[in-house]
Amino acid sequence: MRTALKIATALAFSAMVHPAMAAQCGHSAAGFENWKREFAEEARAQGIGQAGISALMGTHYNTATISADRGQKSFRLSLDQFLAKRGGPAIVARGRTLKRSYGGLFSQIEQRYGVPPGPLLAIWGMETGFGAVHGNQHALSAVATLAYDCRRSDYFTDQLYAALTLVDRGALSPNARGSMHGEIGHTQFLPKNILNYGGGGNLDNAAAALNATANFLHAHGWRAGGGYQPGESNFGAIQAWNAATVYQRAIAQIGRQIDGGGASPER
Template identity: 70%
Template sequence: MTKGGNVAKAAVLALVLVAGTVVRADAAQCGNGPGGFETWKQQFGEEARAKGIGASAIGALMQTNYASATIAADRSQRSFGLSLDQFLAKRGAAGIVARGRAMKQSHAALFASIEQRYGVPPGPLIAIWGMETAFGSQRGNQHMLSSIATLAYDCRRPEFFTDQLYAALKLIDRGQLSPSQRGSMHGEVGQTQFMPKTILNYGTGNLDNAANALMSTANFLHANGWRSGAGYQPGEPNFAAIEAWNAAGVYQKAIALMGRQIDGGGSAAER
């Protein structure tokens, strides 16, 4: 490559480290603390406006605050490093299974309808519902947009959360999410804790409604390869769809195990 070509390439790909901040020539600057967040918001807002995000969503972004609690939670996800037995005990698996079996009976018509449409049996859906929000009772009380904006600004995983932030802004533009929506530490919302991009792709209504959330979860699993009637334990065809739901191996195995127990395939103490 010519010297001029090297210079041009360097200009396009410029990455400069300044006081712990990564500066890109073509994007808002990420950071590792609250100091640059307000400047980043202005830069990101201009980029979002140029990509067609509306004034109401941009205005909502400008009202966000740096979410220190979200950053602390993002740095301390220790439970995914536990053994399966430890993880199941910490998450209260026996209680989820017991209550899940009762939920399967009391919502039998809903789960039959979901399985007929998407091919997903009640067990793994109920296990996800219980694991994510204790059947809707613990949906989080963080300001969703502030959490996602903070993580999009943070240098640890800006690409992933930038996509989530754009999705959240689109949902606000469309009136599908409120700018004041509350959620969990990473911006998850609803009964089964969907991220904004997942809502855009698979959501089937208001996810604070249990039926909508369960149908949306089944839609996600179906879209990620779930085959009606196939097994969903590790090594079986539908386990890959559970892997798509959450990247943590111990979480995946827990969902598969609890799902089987809820569907009638063993006791809550079985491993």
């Protein structure tokens, strides 16, 4: 009897998260407006308020996002090529300077989350050039486009629900600008990560973004004092940040150089 109840409860929760009559994904702009109307009805049923629904209905199909999602050629480069393309030496140099000037902040973050400055500065530099380039895409349209697109619809449907929840709470502007996949702020958080790790803060603020990034890494297994190179205990947290192997290794190497680790690890 208890087992049957548990199964029924699990099925009910699954239906709540992924409704049986899901809006139909598509492969071109042609069906996007109809999909928005269907998704809006589902979102209302899931408790999304009028602010979120209005924001959804104001989105547009973003062809630049689709092109970027299909493109990502830099992730197929070697580590040396990737670091050269992304300006690895410049990130290290600037990161060392910021490590000193933001010393008090990084000390507080490390005390709270166990994450040293190096990997945080590596992520900050890699993602936005230390806040210089946040992206100019309409973030909600980017996320809605990818939720509609069939390639990764389930993943970005969760991101879209998170974004609409943030809009309802007043934590995200419907007109927020971000990168091609809808990432926002100094370290480029997707909406679900803002919801889970951002603490309701404005991630266009560097201190809030760095705290949120450390919170993310800690939640994904980072432990104080552990190494973060490939094969070491904290490398898994870096892997959780980004799925591309070359990106993970670049963050580890740049972070090590900023933290004063000397020679680069083996490639």
